[in-house]
Amino acid sequence: MRSAELTLPGFIHDICSAVYPFGIGSPFFSLLPLFQHGLEWIHPDALLAHPFEDGRVSFLEQSIDATANTLGGDAFSYIKICKPLAANWKYIVEDILAPLHFPKYFWALLSFAVNAVRSSEGFVNKYFKHEIAKSFFSGIAAHSMLPLDASLTAAFALVLALSGHVFGWPIVKGGSQKFADALLSYYRALGGHIVLNTPIKTLDELPKSRAIFFDVSTKCLLDIVQDRFPDCYTRKLKKFRYGPGVFKIDWALSSPIPWKAKDVFRAATVHVGGMHDEITLSEKLVSNGKHPEKPFVLLVQPSLFDKTRAPAGKETAWAYCHVPNGSCLDMTESIERQVERFAPGFTDCILARSIKNAQDMERENPNYVGGDINGGASNLIQQFFRPVSCIKPYRTPLKNVYLCSASTPPGGGVHGMCGVNAAKLFLSSIIS
Template sequence: MKIPLLEKRDYDAVVVGSGPNGLAAAIAMQQKGLSVLLIEGKETIGGGMRTAELTLPGFKHDICSAIHPLAISSPFFNTLPLANHGLEFIHSPIVAAHPFDDGTAAVLHNSLSQTAESLGADAAGYNKLFRPLSANWEDLLPDVLSSLKWPQHPLQFAQFGLKALPSAKFIADKYFKTEKAKGLFAGMAAHSMQALDQPLTPAVAMVLMLSGHHKGWPMIAGGSQNLANALARYFLSLGGKIETGQVITALDQLPSAHAILFDTGPQQLMQIAGHKLSAFYKWQLKRYKYGLGVFKVDWALDDVIPFTASDCREAATVHLGGTFAEIAFAEKAAAFGKAVDRPFVLLAQQSQFDKSRAPQGKHTAWGYCHVPFGNTKDMTEVIENQIERSAPGFRERVIGRHTFNALQMQDYNANYIGGDINGGLQNISQLFTRPALRSSPYRTSAKGIYICSASTPPGGGVHGMCGYYAAKRAMKDVFKIAD
């Protein structure tokens, strides 16, 4: 969506960066009657929500985010009339699939009961792990995606926390007996981008699986860019202003404003506003840790991916990596700086269910594996080998490829330091220090300057909650506006 350049003038607030959190922050403030300018360095808005013809003409590829369980579940996005501004979610018949070498697949269905039943001997364990949380998920999710404030439902949150705090390995061994259930859980926990023997790794798995049971894992019709476009259209309809193609390197480039919110990582914040920040705060930001990077491949295909397991053909998301032990080995190796020959691969096949993504009769696919921070090794062959394990003949259908290594991901989006698409390591040591230990993680040491990116709680994902909470903090501090 092309947005015209606007004249500079005074604003109540300026937001730098138009990812999901920048857009959420801008909307939240504009809704309260403030005048807000949103500035984006690239010619198109969206941050990680961009779509482009990366391989061949007519093939639309999501550059970063592709499947959106947190967008459809977001406590803030759910309050917005985005359907009126062109947003359409598309669901695949099966939420996600996880194939094994024997030609079978474990499956996440929208129905919790159906998922449990499909796991056979582990049906009881699956129900024991998820059913108590699922019964209260609509109330619990806002606490899970919170700003680390006291939960509104403390007993339910404690129930979630007790299961989320140990390692994914501990939870898998406690609740499951079969490789099928353990493998399914491993693929979900691997979204944490950490070794699966680390604390808190079950949290991401549980959020994703419970979200799947409630609102599914949809894609955005026409590409993830259309989620950004819908958010922008709504913001503009409220009277907000957007400038694109404006790379900000110093505060004096910005118009006068009472509050400035940065949808950037700590490093960019220091580069732009470092002279305003205290030495201690900058010391904290410099200690902020980043996690694994990603190597990503987009494919143009002349036919669908020929998965052996039929369930995989019905799922927009497919997790490739085999057993829990295989996935755990690959993730731990990456965490210790080694790129492996059999990585965990997260694959999306949007054109199976959204025909607008490719020319008639053709298809797209999207996939990445985790690699050591900043790694530049070409992982195309090993990723395609993992696909071939479950879909023999896949390579014969490839008619175009595009790749990003970890540093190329950083070059594309400066928030992805070292290829870390989560905006920083989401481990237990940074749970309360994201990006610095402060009374509010969104306040910087400079009056009127805030950070609202995925480097703040609740962290990575297309949910907008980091921006929403940062906007609430800024409105309360600067404008004395409270809920």
């Protein structure tokens, strides 16, 4: 959660995360008085726009009915799936974000799980008849960074869509840095002390403490701990798999993006990928180690809703696409060509751009191994058992040394729950 003038003076860009369905829906963050410490959510009019080349557009709206109205002939199916889940979503989300356990709200979770385990492909073919709804759902499922015929990819779409219907997909006023600042300010108010800009290379660099929580990748953890883990645990960590990387662009723009479908201005988040088959192909190629010619692009246009992000009359935009892990290919042209398809004249609006390939992402933050922003592939096994197969994956073999990054359940995204789950485990060990 960082923001900076990556392109030109006065243009504030979110360096990594930008939109916070899990931030606002996090059972933990919602307990903290972050508003008193400067956090201000901005809820765009629509949560997500999915434009098509012919000028049509479907929207994820806070209202399920309003969303369904943009899904043509599949409106009724969408309502039938989402309404019962939305009614129990606050309970379901508690179970989803916890480590592997017997569910607290068993029946509610079961109603979600029967569809969630499906692949996105399986899901859209079962429930939707038309391309519009199939494309809309596939775009959300593509956040999984998995091929869309993989089990559990439907879960990503359902979790993101339902979180939107219940909590929203807000951005942060002033940039995502303000979210981090609010957390730091609250922590300091509690007496917490933070040392910044100090990369830790070995365990010996750390002061004596009752417990150590590592918010790092498995690769970093192995480097830091060196040979102090038992061989079998080291072997297991080395087997942990990272997923595709991302190629990211930030633009300073002279005007709003000239979308063919004007209503796209209603949403901060835009899925630029067109039809279901194209999105599926793009994600398939990436999972096979190839770079798509027409990548599925996740784009955010925050300055339309937050005037603090750009000088008067100017705009910013943020986008990334998935690429093979460790890629150093420049995807600028492919991404801009994709946006141009849905917004002719887009490239004429570009004043400046900042780009980062997957290797740059890792150089900037070693947690993004090979550019993977989710802390490891979220396939069926690794989503539940990360980074190793055990019920309490936060605990390492070293006494009171915990792992609490996105390489532990529930995985990537800004929700704080990996840390909460690890902290609860430590607290339960000192109480018992």
